[in-house]
Amino acid sequence: MLRIVRRYLNMDVAFVSRFREDDRLLEVLDAETQGPLHLGQSIALTEGYCLKVVRGELPELIPDTSRNAVARALPATTEVPIGSHLSVPIVLPDRHVYGTLCCFSYEPNHSLDERDVMLLRACAEFLALHLQAAARHARDKAYTAATVRAVVAQGAPRIVFQPVYHIPDMRLHGFECLSRFDAEPRRSPDKWFAAAHDAGVGLELEFQAICNALAHLDRMPVGPCMNINSSPEMILSGQLLALRDSGHDLARVVLEVTEHAVVRDYAALSQALQPLRAQGVTLAVDDAGAGYSSMRHILSLEPDIIKLDIELTHGIDADPKRKALAKGLTSFAHEIGSLVVAEGVETATELAMLASLGVDCAQGYHLDRPMDFEQALVRCRGPIEHGRCG
Structure with missing residues (x-):
């Protein structure tokens, strides 16, 4: 927008300055050629035109600075130089003066008139609304980040365990670790994680969930695997490498990479996974069949486990298309x-169909609901499928 306005007014430089306590910061700048001003430059409030325009000591429009005594007296007029100047305050809806929207040319510009001032005022009003929305978003992000860190400090998320069963003999294969939040605001786990990522603390929450889950591993009888969810971003961050020094038996850990997550560099992701897989971590691709990226995950990462998405499983006994894809x-x-x-898996007929298709394992409300750790230990007293996790 700044460039369009500058070119429309036939000016050499346009910028947005934000007033601070003692100076003004050039936050946005557009210029026809490289000049004395640059993006991010700090200028004393008492220097230049901006504050004087806001105070009414200079007019908003000066087609020829040589004809204005106050402008002529300013060092910037000759040092820059400034031949014509057009500036309006940016006033936020709360009436706070954010700064100014300014344009100037190195030579006088006698074509400038009141209509150009009105155009710049309209642009300043638009900027004010945008800045207000940005400030509100920043406050919301800060509040969300503080909320997430507060619930983590209180021990969140709480981990529940959903059993995974080996279909042919219904022996217990393992548990998927799922997060639950008991704090306010009450919302589903996926919304907690989405809000945390939007606020810039998503990896903090994700890593805490992984740590909370693995804290139960050593108390779990040998046999069942423990599935933990991880985004590609978490894997690429390198934070999971700390698990190698955790003392946990990583051969019992299944790392589920979410299918819907965007991966831009599979080579880097595979490289980041290699040290974990070398320590025995089993790799699973989650939500396969839910979208295009699932096959890219599978082909690029060579997972030990492929998990069929619930949308593919639901109603598979009555849907030939789902059956064919599965x-x-x-x-x-x-x-x-x-x-x-x-x-x-929610019905006996779905389970029977999956068994007929040769699917190895299943989880879902028909088999068992997510449960607390003590209940999970009770499930471990039953038949267990011993062997590799994947």
Whole structure:
């Protein structure tokens, strides 16, 4: 917008300055050629035109600075030089003066008139609304970040465990660790994580959830695997490498990479995973079949486990298309040596269909709901599928 305004007014430089206690900061700047001003430059409030325009000591429009005694007396007029000047205050809705929107040319510009001032005022009003929205968003982010850190300090998230069963013999294969939040505001876990990521503390919350889950691993009887969820961003951050020195048996850990997460560099992600996989961590691709990126995850990461998304599992007993896709994914997975786990199994007929397709394991409300750790320990007293996690 600044460039459009500058060119429309036939000016050489345009900028937005933000007033601070003793100076003004050039936050946005557009110029026809490189000049004495630069982006991020700090200038004393008492110097230049801006504060004087706001105070009414200079007019908003000066087509020819040589004809204005106050302008002529300013060092910037000859040092820059400034031949014509147009400036209006940026006033926020709360009447606070944020700064100024300014344009100037090195030579006088006698074509400037009151209509140009009105144009710049309209632009300043638009900027004020934008700045107010940005400030509100920044405050909301800060509040959310503080809220997330506060609940983490109180021990959140609470971990619940959803059993995963080996379909042929219904032996317990492992548990998926899921996060729950008991603090205000009351909202679903996915909204907590989304809000945390928007506020810039998503990785903090994600890592805390992983640590809270793994804190139960050593108390879990040998046999069942423990599935923890991780975004590609978390893996690429390198924070999970700390797990190698945690003392946990990582051969019992399944790392589920969410299918819907965007991955821009699979080579880097694979490299970041290598030290963990070398320590025995099993890799799973979550939510397969839910979108285009699932196959890219599978082909690029070569997971040990492929988890069929709940949208694919739901109603599979009555939907030939879902059945065909699940059959193809299962056949492909077995061909590359991967285990297949179906999520969201809610009926006996869905389970029977998955069994007929050769799906290895399943989880869902039909089999068991998420439970606390003590209940999970009770499940461990039953038949357990011993062996590799993937």
